[in-house]
Amino acid sequence: MSIVVKNLSFTYGVGTAFAKKALDDINLTINDGDFVGIIGHTGSGKSTFIQHINGLIKPQEGSVEVFDISLTPAKKPKPDLRKLRSSVGMVFQYPEYQLFEETVYKDVAFGPKNLGLSAEEIEERVKEAIGLVGLDYDAIKDRAPFELSGGQKRRVAIAGIIAMRPKVLILDEPSAGLDPYGKEQILNLIVKLKEQCSPTIIVISHDIDEITRFASRIVVFNDSHVAYDVPMTELFEHQAELVEMGLDIPQAVKIAKALEQKGIVFDQPIVSLSDLYKAIVDRYNSIHVDKNAFDEEENH
């Protein structure tokens, strides 16, 4: 087990007029090798939750265990945050606001440098990471991060985390603001990273269609609680509740549902657009092939 969260609650601005309970008694276990998608309305507590996992927020109530590191409200013993952050890499929501070095190279190199790697290894990792996120290393390495476009900055920020090769990778809305090609690249990148770099991945996204592309488990946050924690294939069963929470249901599910109302029912479960595509092609071909066979018989 990578991460065990028990009875975690958190309130911002305790004791002020702006006090806001962001997490209310969260219990969740993330296993090694999990590919988790987190959805939930803005303000439901998603970002607050994941910031607990890499020690950016100290628990007020309850506990978080990440590998052998324990995070609790207690003052002592102090958790080894450096170790924690080298195993849990976190790409923040709008990470571009955190680019601060004067060149892209230096920004991506920041993490690996902190790990105490050799200069050659740092360069190799920076090159690889920049290539992985789809930027041209030679063209961009000496540019100032703050002069890049929004999407370019995002990629640089992701590269900086990938360069640390963390065991658990958490991405908070990694594709927001990217062009369709960039989105596609980031999604493919996430899948690739799962195989080649970080075996456990957690992605927060508002785009349910995006999540259906890769996640095998989905966690739904609603008003500071975990409303659902189900395998992706069971998402279909919770449509009505998702809509009630103001969330989208996958486009493929909507289409399948509309077809179902017209009497077209597929045998296989449909969650992603590629499931739907396959189901339609299969059905079309089976009707078509049968019909051809029938026509041929008639001709005889």
Next chain:
Amino acid sequence: MSIIKLSNVFYTYNKDTEEQVHALQGINLEIEEGSFVALVGHNGSGKSTLAKLLNGLLLPTSGSVNIYDMDTTNPSTIYEIRKNVGMVFQNPDNQMIASIVEDDIAFGPENLGVPREEIIERVDWALSKVGMLEHKKGTPFKMSGGQKQRLAIAGVLAIKPRVLVLDESTAMLDPQGRREVLSVVKQLNQDEKITIINITHYMDEALDADRLIVMNEGKIIDDDTPKNVFSRYAQLEAVKLATPPVTGLAIKLNQAGIPIDTNITTQSELVEKLCQLL
């Protein structure tokens, strides 16, 4: 009538230095009063640069930008231009100034020296336009992303602009927040005849517009109805864009030999067609 006119506009950041970037390269564009335009393009294609030229936040390196026949390089009319062209940006948190909603909305008109009485009227009007009147005495900090973004729009509306430029204003929102903002924007276009320029990476948002402009590397490469632009999907893909998901599915099905039109853009069209085929 064209109220926005760009003639052969070039914009270069850090001109004549080693880091110069040719962000816009020969833009010619006219936008009619009251139209609803969507602007798409890959990251770095120049959309935000173009947006900032529209209210004189940036001035063209060469060529000219005219808003209601006022040139943005003319300092004597720049305030008039800024009053007419309102901008809403991506991050709702960076656009809030005051801790009480009505003060936040009043900020713009106060700066313009609008009389007190009229400010009060404008605040109520702007808040009601975005469906947030009941939150007048509330605090923006506690609101959802969609609510904050609607407040940001109200803040701009209070200046009474004739043109509203939204630069990825829905990118940070959840689906509900996106729907809220888009419906507010559509209504402002229909009821108030405010000209809308919506910069977005959501191709399905572009379907709401009357006109879709496609940028690639600082140039406009397509400008047509959304449906026509999406029918040229190969060209879109070549410039790192895509069709709306429904169109994408229709295209894939068509390529698999299923006789289905590739210019389908809505779910109901698709479902209807599939019913005939399956």
